[in-house]
Amino acid sequence: MEMGPNMNTHDMWMHADMNRERLLKEIMAVDFTIVELNLYLDTHPGDRNALMLYNSNVQRSRMLRQRYESMYGPLNALMSTSSYPWQWIEGPWPWEKEAL
Amino acid sequence: MTCNPIYNRCMMQFYNPAPILNARLAHAYVPFQYIHDVNCIYPPMKGLQQGTIFPELDRPYGADPEYTIDA
Numbered sequence: 699m700e701m702g703p704n705m706n707t708h709d710m711w712m713h714a715d716m717n718r719e720r721l722l723k724e725i726m727a728v729d730f731t732i733v734e735l736n737l738y739l740d741t742h743p744g745d746r747n748a749l750m751l752y753n754s755n756v757q758r759s760r761m762l763r764q765r766y767e768s769m770y771g772p773l774n775a776l777m778s779t780s781s782y783p784w785q786w787i788e789g790p791w792p793w794e795k796e797a798l
Numbered sequence: 799m800t801c802n803p804i805y806n807r808c809m810m811q812f813y814n815p816a817p818i819l820n821a822r823l824a825h826a827y828v829p830f831q832y833i834h835d836v837n838c839i840y841p842p843m844k845g846l847q848q849g850t851i852f853p854e855l856d857r858p859y860g861a862d863p864e865y866t867i868d869a
Contacts, residue, residue, distance in 0.1 A: 727842035734851045738833070747836040755842070 721766050725773075728759045808838035808853040831855075 735752040742748060763773055771785040772778030780786065818827045831854070833839065838853055845851035848858075860866050 723846075724843070727846040730846045731842045731851050734845065738831070738852075742832070745833060748833055751836055751839065 718766075718770050721762065721769075725759065725762045725766060728755055728762060731755050732759060808835070 732752065732755050735748055735755065738748055739745065739752060767773055767778055771788060772780055775786045778786075816829075818829070821827060831852070833852075839845075840848060840851045840853065840856075842851075848856050850856050857865075
């Protein structure tokens with residue numbers, strides 16, 4: 699894909715969509731790490747290093763979610779605020795996306 | 799050396815150094831997991847890909863012939 703001033707609208711849209719997908723996947727990966735450490739800490743509540751790693755991943759997830767929602771809208775219908783009009787019904791839904 | 803996981807420092811955590819003493823017959827024992835080095839934990843993207851963030855638990859089906867039927 700050609701970047702810069704000669705980029706056409708479709709390519710720019712594709713580029714934005716790729717960044718959106720990349721950010722979403724990063725959030726999924728960080729959240730998976732959080733679940734793993736959650737399970738570990740349930741049986742190892744006194745592991746200080748694991749707890750520090752857990753806390754830093756939770757902070758990173760919050761930061762990434764905030765960044766995603768400010769650019770692309772709500773990640774969650776219940777716990778996200780929305781600008782007007784109600785953004786949750788905006789596409790694309792997962793089944794409406796082209797394979798990347 | 800790097801291709802054999804046994805020589806990998808992080809993979810060594812798979813081997814529990816403490817033997818189970820006075821093991822009783824007909825009891826099952828599971829070694830207690832412990833993170834010896836937090837730096838061994840996979841970064842998030844690698845963890846998502848492997849299905850675990852713990853290298854000592856990263857044993858894809860088929861990698862160990864002892865636990866493989868048809869791979």
